[in-house]
Amino acid sequence: MILEMKVPSPGESITEVEIATWLVADGDYVEKDQAIAEVDSDKATLELPAEASGIITLKAEEGDAVAVGQVVCLIDTAAEKPAGSDSGSSETPAADAKKIEQEPSNDKKETPSPAATTYASGTASPAAKKVLAEKNMSASDIQGTGKDGRITKDDAIKAVPSMGTPTGGRRGESRSRLSMLRRKVAERLVSAKNETAMLTTFNEVDMSAIFKIREDYKEAFKNKHGVGLGFMSFFTLAAVKALQEYPAVNSMIDGQEMISYDFCDISIAVSGPKGLMVPVIRNAENLTFRGVENEVKRLAIRARDGQITVDEMTGGTFTISNGGVFGSMLSTPIINPPQSAILGMHNIVERPVAINGQVEIRPIMFLAVSYDHRIIDGRESVGFLVAIKNALENPTELLMDNDIKRALEL
Numbered sequence: 001m002i003l004e005m006k007v008p009s010p011g012e013s014i015t016e017v018e019i020a021t022w023l024v025a026d027g028d029y030v031e032k033d034q035a036i037a038e039v040d041s042d043k044a045t046l047e048l049p050a051e052a053s054g055i056i057t058l059k060a061e062e063g064d065a066v067a068v069g070q071v072v073c074l075i076d077t078a079a080e081k082p083a084g085s086d087s088g089s090s091e092t093p094a095a096d097a098k099k100i101e102q103e104p105s106n107d108k109k110e111t112p113s114p115a116a117t118t119y120a121s122g123t124a125s126p127a128a129k130k131v132l133a134e135k136n137m138s139a140s141d142i143q144g145t146g147k148d149g150r151i152t153k154d155d156a157i158k159a160v161p162s163m164g165t166p167t168g169g170r171r172g173e174s175r176s177r178l179s180m181l182r183r184k185v186a187e188r189l190v191s192a193k194n195e196t197a198m199l200t201t202f203n204e205v206d207m208s209a210i211f212k213i214r215e216d217y218k219e220a221f222k223n224k225h226g227v228g229l230g231f232m233s234f235f236t237l238a239a240v241k242a243l244q245e246y247p248a249v250n251s252m253i254d255g256q257e258m259i260s261y262d263f264c265d266i267s268i269a270v271s272g273p274k275g276l277m278v279p280v281i282r283n284a285e286n287l288t289f290r291g292v293e294n295e296v297k298r299l300a301i302r303a304r305d306g307q308i309t310v311d312e313m314t315g316g317t318f319t320i321s322n323g324g325v326f327g328s329m330l331s332t333p334i335i336n337p338p339q340s341a342i343l344g345m346h347n348i349v350e351r352p353v354a355i356n357g358q359v360e361i362r363p364i365m366f367l368a369v370s371y372d373h374r375i376i377d378g379r380e381s382v383g384f385l386v387a388i389k390n391a392l393e394n395p396t397e398l399l400m401d402n403d404i405k406r407a408l409e410l
Contacts, residue, residue, distance in 0.1 A: 003052050003075040009068045010041045011310030016067045017041045018180040019060050026058045029081055036073070040180035044277070044310050048072075055079040063177055124151040131156035143172070185276060192335045197373035200332045203385045205392045207348055207363040210234050213395060213404060220410050225290045229408070231345070232268065233292040235320055237399050238391035239343060240264045240285045243318060246384040248376050250317050252338045258375050267316030267336060268296060272303040278336060279308055280316040290409050324348065330366045340375055343388065344368035 007017055017039040024036045030050045037048040050056070057074040060066050124132060124139040128151045132139060135156075142159045144151035178186070192198065214229055221229040243250040243264050251260040266284045270277050279299040284292065302308045319336040324347040333344035344367065351364040367388065371381045391398040400407035 001077045003054070003077055004071045005048075005051055005073045005075060007039070007048075007066050007068050007070050007072055010039075010044070010046050011314070014041050014068065014310070016065050017046075018065050019062050019072065020045060020179060022058060022062055024056055026056070028056055029079070030054065030056050030075065038306075041310065044308055044313060045179075045181060045306055046309075047306075050075065052077045053081075065180070123149075124156065125153060127153040128156040132159070135159065143170075188337055189334050192337045196335055196337070196340075198335055198370055199373050199378075199381070200368050200370040201378075201381050201385055202330070203367050203389050205365050205367055205389045206353070207365055207392070209393055209395055211363055217404065217408055217410065221290075221408050224410060225293070227290070227293045227297050229289065230293060230296070232296045232320070232322070233289040234392060234395060234399065235343070235345060235388075236266055236268075236281065236284055236287075236292045236296075237289070238388045238395075239266060239318060239320060241391050241398065242384050242387035244285070245387050246380050248380050249341045249371065249384050251375055252317070252340050253372070253375055254338070261317045263317070265315050265317045267313075267319040267339070268299065269319060269321040269336075270300050270303045272306065272308070277303040277308055277313065278316065278319060279303060279312045280314070282315075288409060289407060319343070320345065324365065331368060333368060333370050335370055335372060341369060341371040341381070341384075343385075344370070 010017060018041075020038040020040045022037050024030055024034075030036055030053065032050055032053045034050045035047040036050050036056065039046055039048050052075050054075040054077040057076070058072075059074065060070075060072045066072055124144070125146070129139070131153060132142075132151075137156075137159060139151055142151060142155055143149070144155055146152040146155070210231065218229045221227075247260050248258075250264060251258050253259075263283050264285045266281045267278045268281060270279065279302070281287070281292065281295045281299070287295065299308070299312065302312070316336065316339060319333075319339055319342040321333050321342060322345040323331050323333075324345050328346050329349070330346055331344055333342045335342050346366045346368075348363045348365045350361050352359050353362050353364065354360075355362070367385060369381055369385045369388075371384075376384075396402055396404055
């Protein structure tokens with residue numbers, strides 16, 4: 001029986017995916033539920049499992065865009081598993097190695113093909129020699145792409161004569177197709193710049209109080225909850241407090257209407273193997289420090305392992321992006337549409353600041369909030385960022401209700 005495997009729908013509103021990588025070759029025997037391909041949608045990279053066991057016939061190439069429901073491969077379920085396949089072999093790797101050693105080698109019996117020795121590496125074809133002579137170039141100046149390193153006419157045409165001081169360095173280039181996910185991210189970023197009245201306001205925050213809390217309680221927190229007490233829980237809960245105080249920032253435009261939310265779904269930008277991922281912490285207003293840290297860890301691991309789902313990245317009413325982990329001092333984050341604002345975190349640097357008329361060295365972080373001026377006024381954006389600053393500089397009072405141990409569930 002020949003089973004037609006069709007592209008399943010990875011999520012609502014997704015009509016096509018792209019074959020990123022085939023994990024099997026045409027004619028391979030595959031087991032049921034074995035991952036046979038990685039497919040890119042405009043939101044995530046997902047694995048495509050085999051629907052049955054059998055011999056597979058591929059019907060799409062890597063890089064092909066295929067519609068949801070389209071046949072991408074055939075599986076002959078009547079085919080028997082080949083004898084001696086890796087999964088069915090009873091021989092151990094050591095036995096296999098010993099078997100190979102005992103088999104006579106035929107290397108010495110093979111003779112080079114005449115065609116393989118016709119041209120030495122770096123030899124130019126007659127047509128290439130003519131082009132190189134016109135450019136006043138030597139065959140030794142370029143790398144051939146023909147068989148055995150032979151320089152073709154196309155190599156000679158593409159060769160660039162050295163101008164000025166010769167460097168002797170390589171001047172190659174490569175071209176690769178952007179994944180569907182990366183193309184979609186690019187489209188969304190351009191759309192955000194073109195379709196929103198985006199402005200950015202900046203401020204700075206003294207991280208001394210948070211440093212002190214983490215220094216005093218991070219070990220106890222980790223020992224009890226099995227997760228570290230990082231900065232994201234402080235920033236997430238500070239953002240929630242500010243969003244509740246300035247609901248326009250927790251809103252978005254839909255045509256000629258503004259939609260406001262009474263919940264805070266916080267998107268967190270994380271870097272995954274396939275690029276930027278933005279999973280969502282649902283109902284962050286109901287989470288404690290432990291709850292936020294557990295969720296951040298869970299989503300970061302799933303993004304890193306390529307297991308994040310479309311549903312986990314769908315929605316979100318506000319985004320937090322932490323460029324500080326890469327060393328960024330200050331940046332202008334781009335709004336994650338259709339949201340109306342995004343908070344940018346940056347690196348923490350000890351700086352001299354004036355405290356009660358005295359110069360002190362404090363750990364300072366620059367903050368940035370980019371917002372859609374169509375629905376968020378300057379007063380609201382500045383007030384929102386100041387509210388975050390105040391919560392971070394006074395976490396015991398504003399985020400922990402003056403009871404640190406209770407807030408940390410210690």
